[in-house]
Amino acid sequence: MDIINSSIVAVYLAAMLLFGWWGKSRTKSTSDYLVAGRRLGPFVYTGTMAAVVLGGASTVGGVGLGYQYGISGAWLVIAIGSGVLILSLFFAPRLQRLKIYTVSQMLTLRYGSPRATHASAVVMLAYTLMLCATSTGAYATVFVVLFDWERWLAIIVGGGVVLVYSTIGGMWSITLADQVQFIIKTIGVFALMLPFTLGAAGGVDGARERLAAEFFQWDGIGTQTIITYFVVYTLGLLIGQDIWQRVFTARTPTVARWGGASAGIYCILYGIAGAIIGLAARVALPNLDTSEGNDVVYAAVAADVLPIVIGGIVLAAAVAAMMSTASGALIAAATVARNDVTPLVAGWFGRRHTDEVEVDEHDIAGNRRWVLGLGVVTVVLAIIVDDVVAALTISYDLLVGGLLVAILGGLVYRRGNGVGAAASMLAGTVVTVATMIVLEVRAEEKFGGVYANEPIYFGLIASAVVYLVVSLLTKPTDASIMAAWDARLAGGGDSPLEPAGTAAATADTATHADPPTDGAAGSR
Numbered sequence: 001m002d003i004i005n006s007s008i009v010a011v012y013l014a015a016m017l018l019f020g021w022w023g024k025s026r027t028k029s030t031s032d033y034l035v036a037g038r039r040l041g042p043f044v045y046t047g048t049m050a051a052v053v054l055g056g057a058s059t060v061g062g063v064g065l066g067y068q069y070g071i072s073g074a075w076l077v078i079a080i081g082s083g084v085l086i087l088s089l090f091f092a093p094r095l096q097r098l099k100i101y102t103v104s105q106m107l108t109l110r111y112g113s114p115r116a117t118h119a120s121a122v123v124m125l126a127y128t129l130m131l132c133a134t135s136t137g138a139y140a141t142v143f144v145v146l147f148d149w150e151r152w153l154a155i156i157v158g159g160g161v162v163l164v165y166s167t168i169g170g171m172w173s174i175t176l177a178d179q180v181q182f183i184i185k186t187i188g189v190f191a192l193m194l195p196f197t198l199g200a201a202g203g204v205d206g207a208r209e210r211l212a213a214e215f216f217q218w219d220g221i222g223t224q225t226i227i228t229y230f231v232v233y234t235l236g237l238l239i240g241q242d243i244w245q246r247v248f249t250a251r252t253p254t255v256a257r258w259g260g261a262s263a264g265i266y267c268i269l270y271g272i273a274g275a276i277i278g279l280a281a282r283v284a285l286p287n288l289d290t291s292e293g294n295d296v297v298y299a300a301v302a303a304d305v306l307p308i309v310i311g312g313i314v315l316a317a318a319v320a321a322m323m324s325t326a327s328g329a330l331i332a333a334a335t336v337a338r339n340d341v342t343p344l345v346a347g348w349f350g351r352r353h354t355d356e357v358e359v360d361e362h363d364i365a366g367n368r369r370w371v372l373g374l375g376v377v378t379v380v381l382a383i384i385v386d387d388v389v390a391a392l393t394i395s396y397d398l399l400v401g402g403l404l405v406a407i408l409g410g411l412v413y414r415r416g417n418g419v420g421a422a423a424s425m426l427a428g429t430v431v432t433v434a435t436m437i438v439l440e441v442r443a444e445e446k447f448g449g450v451y452a453n454e455p456i457y458f459g460l461i462a463s464a465v466v467y468l469v470v471s472l473l474t475k476p477t478d479a480s481i482m483a484a485w486d487a488r489l490a491g492g493g494d495s496p497l498e499p500a501g502t503a504a505a506t507a508d509t510a511t512h513a514d515p516p517t518d519g520a521a522g523s524r
Contacts, residue, residue, distance in 0.1 A: 009146055021169070033172075034248075034331065035248040039249075042259040046262045046266070047178060048178040049084065050182055052324055055325030060295050062271055064298065066275035066282075067288070068290070071220070072217060075221060075226045077267055080233050081267030082264065085264030086238060087238050087247070088256065089260075095248065096256040097490070098489070101339055102124075102241060103120065103336075109484070109485055110410040111418035112477060118344045119425065120402075122344070123395065123399055127399050133382045133392075135329065136155055140154035142319055155383050159379035167372045181321070184313070189270060192310050201284050227453075228453050281301050331371060338370045398432055400459070401463065402432055405424050406467060417474060420470040426466075427466040428466075436452075
């Protein structure tokens with residue numbers, strides 16, 4: 001049975017490599033490479049959005065939470081789905097019209113100068129790198145079990161597969177891979193694991209007879225934990241570069257809104273299905289050793305409950321979930337590093353730092369080098385860093401606590417200005433870091449300090465207060481910058497991007513028609 005399951009996963013990995021060559025044939029420009037030419041329709045867009053947000057924590061971790069807590073184990077993935085829903089319904093159409101590549105570019109266009117906003121790219125780069133490294137380490141654990149490899153070899157092989165197809169074809173390759181991964185996950189979870197595991201448990205009635213009542217209570221996991229999931233995952237998804245970059249792949253604002261909303265609903269159903277599978281596994285496999293974590297439940301169901309071949313498909317679904325998050329994070333990291341961080345660092349060494357948001361539409365080779373280089377970095381990080389989850393947790397805290405207010409404020413609050421945004425990012429970051437340090441010094445248990453929730457709460461409060469006060473006490477954003485911003489939101493502008501603040505140049509294009517990203521805070 002192990003040989004059959006291993007063979008199925010091996011075939012899946014080989015297919016991923018072929019997607020790289022397919023994507024290369026469709027990649028003719030930077031827009032093709034980074035955002036799939038901004039041409040994804042509703043079905044493909046829904047699949048790729050769902051794939052990037054549903055990683056190892058949503059799939060393997062979601063089943064494990066169901067095994068431990070019952071139906072309330074669904075809240076982690078419900079929080080993720082809620083983030084996708086909110087982003088899609090309220091912000092995605094605006095983002096799609098901007099025709100940009102990164103979060104930092106949005107801040108530059110909205111507030112008028114990269115000097116006040118490009119520092120956000122450093123946090124975004126750290127977040128995407130750690131997300132990619134964590135996902136790489138996660139799917140390597142599956143290879144260790146299946147192929148009996150050493151951990152370092154599993155990381156190199158698995159990371160190498162993602163690196164190859166991502167580097168060669170960029171977002172087109174990742175989109176095709178995500179679509180296949182979406183189908184595999186849907187079949188694996190809904191059509192195979194759910195009915196087979198429920199059948200082994202004697203159905204819902206059989207599970208009710210053999211499990212305590214708290215397994216069927218929606219608040220069984222604890223109110224504080226549920227709040228934490230929404231603060232960390234829902235808010236983080238609203239501003240993550242890996243998620244925004246998928247929004248930029250949508251063909252129209254309508255696709256971005258309703259295709260994304262469909263993905264959000266799918267995620268919520270996926271989370272409920274995973275929790276039910278875990279709950280049923282508690283009946284079918286009551287004596288599992290979960291002393292080292294609940295992640296073993298998913299593999300145990302594949303090996304001990306499901307028939308041969310079906311178990312292999314389900315294991316491939318787990319690998320698919322982790323790879324989709326890793327590939328999305330990798331291309332996001334490369335996009336941020338090249339377009340935002342490099343100009344910022346160059347400015348430190350005396351190179352002229354302009355107020356323009358520029359992207360070379362013909363330098364595909366340069367983009368490939370960035371994806372390749374950062375892919376190697378993430379593989380090395382996954383191998384040598386023992387606690388990547390802690391590093392990503394810190395990045396997540398800074399992302400939400402330091403950047404959320406300035407980013408969303410720019411989208412919804414016209415009186416907000418660049419001075420207020422810069423001050424809020426500084427205040428939120430300082431308060432978040434200071435709170436983490438204080439709690440770490442006082443922490444007596446593992447999940448104090450870095451893993452606490454208070455840094456995000458205090459950082460958000462400080463950031464919001466400073467953003468409002470400083471914006472109101474300083475001059476509003478220049479009228480020409482706001483005019484250019486409004487023209488963009490109306491559907492004007494196209495790649496390569498015009499200089500921020502050049503209202504006339506952007507307005508001239510306003511008649512243009514609107515033309516595919518796992519642990520606690522460690523991953524999705």
